[in-house]
Amino acid sequence: MTNENYHHENLKAELITKGLKLLDEEGYEKFSLRKVAKVCNVSHTAPYRHFKSKDDLIIAIAIEIQHRFNQSLQEAVDKYPNDTKSQIKEMGYSYVKFFIENPEYLRLLFLSDLVKNIKNDYCELLEDGDPPFRTFYNAIERLSAENQNNATGSSADPNELALSCWGLVHGMAILISKKDFSYDGDYLELVRKILWSGTFLN
Amino acid sequence: MTNENYHHENLKAELITKGLKLLDEEGYEKFSLRKVAKVCNVSHTAPYRHFKSKDDLIIAIAIEIQHRFNQSLQEAVDKYPNDTKSQIKEMGYSYVKFFIENPEYLRLLFLSDLVKNIKNDYCELLEDGDPPFRTFYNAIERLSAENQNNATGSSADPNELALSCWGLVHGMAILISKKDFSYDGDYLELVRKILWSGTFLN
DNA sequence: ACCTGAACACCGTTCAAGT
DNA sequence: ACCTGAACACCGTTCAAGT
Numbered sequence: 001m002t003n004e005n006y007h008h009e010n011l012k013a014e015l016i017t018k019g020l021k022l023l024d025e026e027g028y029e030k031f032s033l034r035k036v037a038k039v040c041n042v043s044h045t046a047p048y049r050h051f052k053s054k055d056d057l058i059i060a061i062a063i064e065i066q067h068r069f070n071q072s073l074q075e076a077v078d079k080y081p082n083d084t085k086s087q088i089k090e091m092g093y094s095y096v097k098f099f100i101e102n103p104e105y106l107r108l109l110f111l112s113d114l115v116k117n118i119k120n121d122y123c124e125l126l127e128d129g130d131p132p133f134r135t136f137y138n139a140i141e142r143l144s145a146e147n148q149n150n151a152t153g154s155s156a157d158p159n160e161l162a163l164s165c166w167g168l169v170h171g172m173a174i175l176i177s178k179k180d181f182s183y184d185g186d187y188l189e190l191v192r193k194i195l196w197s198g199t200f201l202n
Numbered sequence: 203m204t205n206e207n208y209h210h211e212n213l214k215a216e217l218i219t220k221g222l223k224l225l226d227e228e229g230y231e232k233f234s235l236r237k238v239a240k241v242c243n244v245s246h247t248a249p250y251r252h253f254k255s256k257d258d259l260i261i262a263i264a265i266e267i268q269h270r271f272n273q274s275l276q277e278a279v280d281k282y283p284n285d286t287k288s289q290i291k292e293m294g295y296s297y298v299k300f301f302i303e304n305p306e307y308l309r310l311l312f313l314s315d316l317v318k319n320i321k322n323d324y325c326e327l328l329e330d331g332d333p334p335f336r337t338f339y340n341a342i343e344r345l346s347a348e349n350q351n352n353a354t355g356s357s358a359d360p361n362e363l364a365l366s367c368w369g370l371v372h373g374m375a376i377l378i379s380k381k382d383f384s385y386d387g388d389y390l391e392l393v394r395k396i397l398w399s400g401t402f403l404n
Numbered sequence: 405a406c407c408t409g410a411a412c413a414c415c416g417t418t419c420a421a422g423t
Numbered sequence: 424a425c426c427t428g429a430a431c432a433c434c435g436t437t438c439a440a441g442t
Contacts, residue, residue, distance in 0.1 A: 011425085032415065043427050045417080054416060110382060111313050113231065155399065159385055163374055164396045166383065171373025172365055180312060181368065183361055194366045197357065199401065213406085234434065245408050247436080256435060 012050040014040050020061050028107045033057065062108045069109060072098050073135045084143045085202075089195045091136060092169040096176065096191045103177040110170075140165060143201075165201070168194075214252040216242050222263050230309045235259065264310045271311065274300050275337045286345045287404075291397045293338060294371040298393045301375040308379055312372075342367060345403075367403070370396075 019036045026035075033054045034044040051057040076094040080086035099106045140162045147156040155161055172191055175181035183190060194200060221238045228237075235256045236246040253259040278296040282288040301308050342364045349358040357363055374393055377383035385392060396402060 033417090034415070044415095045419095045428080046426055048417075049425060107313075110376070110380065111309075113229075155401075159387070159392060160396055160399075163377070163383055163385070163392060164370065164402075167373035167377055167396075168366065168370040169373065170377055171369035171371065171375075173373075174312070174376060175365070175369055175372055178312065181365055183365070185361070190361060190365060194362055194369075197362075199357075199404075200366075202401075235436090236434070246434095247409080247438095248407055250436075251406060 011040065011042065011046065015047055015050060015057060016060050016064060019057055020064065023061065023104055023108070024102075027104055028112070031058075058108070058112070062112075065102075065105050065108050069098055069105070070135060077135055077139065084139055084146060087139050088136075088143065088165060088201060091139065092165070092195045093188070093192055095169045096173045097188060099173040099177045100187060106174060106177055136166065137162065168200070213242065213244065213248065217249055217252060217259060218262050218266060221259055222266065225263065225306055225310070226304075229306055230314070233260075260310070260314070264314075267304075267307050267310055271300055271307070272337060279337055279341065286341055286348060289341050290338075290345060290367055290403060293341065294367070294397045295390070295394055297371045298375045298378065299390060301379045302389060305379040308376060338368065339364065370402070 015036055018039045019031075022036055022039060023031050033047055036057070037044045037047055040046075047057060051060065072094045073091050076090040077087045079090055141158055144156055144158040144161055147161075155164075172181075172194070176187050176191075217238055220241045221233075224238055224241060225233050235249055238259070239246045239249055242248075249259060253262065274296045275293050278292040279289045281292055343360055346358055346360040346363055349363075357366075374383075374396070378389050378393075
């Protein structure tokens, strides 16, 4: 048929899939539009039919990763239906695990300047229209409310809670996955110990 | 004189200075060797007399920034000569402040993959031959020793202490300077509150 | 020793042209 | 509608050549 040489609607999806694969294999620095096009057996200008720029394709890939990330956080929450603190600890563990297993995704979700575009302009494209990390923030707000009722050691200020919890988890994820923090033992075991020790969130 | 058109030994220093300026003004993404050369009024191949690659120049710039960073951490330690916990809290504050004031330096010191080269191959080029963050790690080791003697709430495991302290501070610095964490009030005030609250290091 | 200019292999992006 | 090929303005890097 005459469609032999055309990808039609498949190309867009293929660019995202193959682009993600290229990103995994070669890293963010070496990623190029022309390489993705070549892998898809298409001219280097063909991607412009589906994405208005290289950044636009990267954002599409980032949204795909964001979806997987949110899913893994949600699974963590579901493990402890009635225990907000444990939900946050378990989410922290999943958070670090996700980026240890996929170091390249850190750049994609947080460290590229495109991220703010995702958060500002592309929120509506995300699953359920939920902004990224809604799962995380919901738990923080719940904990803040709980702390207001029964006075514990930890704060009831949601901003203080959010920055300290997110900061710790985010920092550990980056330090470990970027290999700035070196340790002879099992990284995830150490993270687990820190999150479930008496000093965090108590 | 015949030296009119030559920079001689000055060019190397000028490339670092002007390169840093370009990095501050345009950001890491838009930084290029050819632009630095043009700013220095020199052909685009001249830098290769002094640096063997673009990465090599970036590393030289990173070492300069690393030096300033170490200095600001040292000043924080000096404020509390006999109080290890306060040294760490104050260092944490300086740490976050440094990257809030210079968001571009985060990429340079941590998030570029060149960093591991700095740490592995370029340690001997750093002031006093000290590896980066020696100041920070020294304090952690001191605290670990202190915790071993007088039993407090916080751990005596140096790895656990290092990852949790460094993780929290590093994470807060990145989340704030990358504008992932948004907050209506004064960021540094919130960081101060978190670091000096009862729950951190107690 | 220090710098230049041409050259090469890559980029992202645009645009007229083909089916 | 979807894709191509030539073209443009940028890269990093190499190398023969100039002073």
